[in-house]
Amino acid sequence: MLKLAKRMNKGMIGLAVLFMIIRTVGELYLPTLTADIIDNGVANGDIPYILKMGMYMIIVSLISIGGAVANVYVAAKESQGTGKEIRNEIYRKVSYFSRDEMDDIGTASLMTRTTNDVVQVQLIFMMMLRMVIMSPIMIIGAGYLAYQREPRMASVFLGTVPLLALLIGIIMYFAVPIFKSLQRKTDRLNLVFREGLTGVRVIRAFRKGQHEIERFDEANKDFAETAIKGQTIMAFLMPSLTLAFSLTNIFIVWIGARLISFDEMGAGNLVTFLTYAGQILMSVMMLSMVIMYYPRAQVSAARINEVLDKTSSVKDPARSQSLDKDKPASLAFEHVDFRYTGAEKLALKDIDFYAKEGQTLAIIGGTGVGKSTIANLIPRFYDVETGSIKINGTDIRDITQHKLRTLLGYAPQKALLFTGTIRENMQYGKPEATDEEIWHALDIAQASDFIKAMPKQLDAHVEQGGGNFSGGQKQRLSIARALVSKAKILIFDDSFSALDFKTDAELRQALKKETKDAVVMIIAQRISTVIDADTILVLDKGTIVGKGTHEELKASNETYQEIMKSQMREEDI
């Protein structure tokens, strides 16, 4: 918590303290003025004195109110501002995470941490800048002033304050663990909600709607029950305060009345004491509220720090090497082994190939053999375990990720579009791309026809995740987006799978003409997609079991022949 609190502006903290001191001193001074009015003004019937002191009280009240308002303003501004900074930093940090770190924390939890956890921390910052400053000054100040006035009456606080502290301690003993567990339950609630929303089509197709509703209901119930339990325990706080307050008042009035009747104390002191009692007990309660919320905020702070302290396993080199742009583009995997974090077995073993500009390299194989893993290693979503990947002869770990990614055009397996217009989506990798360049890329990707058919064309709206386009349309748009940047290394991870055979063939033909100075990697499961590639890698269980052209593999490679048999009729073979 302290680590996050250090982000607050020291000057603003100083201002909050100053304004709070002004407010508290004002509030502590007012009861003494009341006592003066009663003892010197009312008792002697001195109207001018009452009026003078009344005016004085109004001025002190106004200064005190001014301090209070200024303190709230500074506290709110600083806590909200710090919260905003923390959210920004989490977002910046996460955007540099490798897939390993993303998998480790999980998207739902990252969302909870950026929103709900930051709100908890903001709340405690706000409390710190207000109550934590005010309460100790108030308790010590009111206690001291009360003692100065009449030590015999002040002794009442020695009994009631510890009683209140004991009651609060008991409440906290039960409430704190409950509040701590609430953050975990918020995570679970978000996870189930997010899965239910993103998987809504699958859920409906499998008629699992009711099951999902019940799953959410269970997580929701668990969260609500825990929150209710916490609030129920908290509900004892107010009666405890009332009890302590009433006992204090009874004792003050009892002792006070006796002292007044023996003429040992003025009536004004009694009123002053009752006010001090209220101020002291209220401050104890406010402090206990902070102590009550603190553990929950501390859990939140730890969860935020976990994200902020996480270092990406994929690091930029201390000194980035420059790539020779004039050199012909090339992509090489040199004896690459790769294993997912925590996995026992290698996902890729001894992957070794080379492709130069103008060449198309295809990778074919069944599901789960490691095709996408190869594609994911090139933009350094993960780093290799042994061996190396080289672009234009330079190890990709020797250049910055930013520079590396400007060299790549990547169409992922799951075509993803962003909310906005077609133009904005196409300009994602090259913000300065002209309409002409965009249409050209759409032409190659066989996407211009359906975009032209839309009334707004390049200004047509794209819904979240590209929801208003078909799977095949999304794939073509995703291919066009990769082409717009005119990258020298183009990776198409199963990007042709939702296209019909005719579109698939036309697209590859147009692509071939356009990519004479680029290396094109096509990952596919269909033989027809890889048939024209210069080199085809046949992948099985993470290793290359065949390398060559279609004709060569057709003649000699068993795995390739099996894939062909499963996909083509005998006469086509």
Ligand SMILES: Nc1ncnc2c1ncn2[C@@H]1O[C@H](COP(=O)(O)OP(=O)(O)OP(=O)(O)O)[C@@H](O)[C@H]1O
């Ligand atoms: N994030 C991950 N963490 C752990 N293991 C993973 C992860 N992603 C993939 N794997 C495993 O690595 C292996 C290769 O997966 P990969 O996605 O590369 O296969 P693929 O050949 O592209 O399959 P498909 O054609 O079905 O997409 C699989 O056995 C898979 O279970």
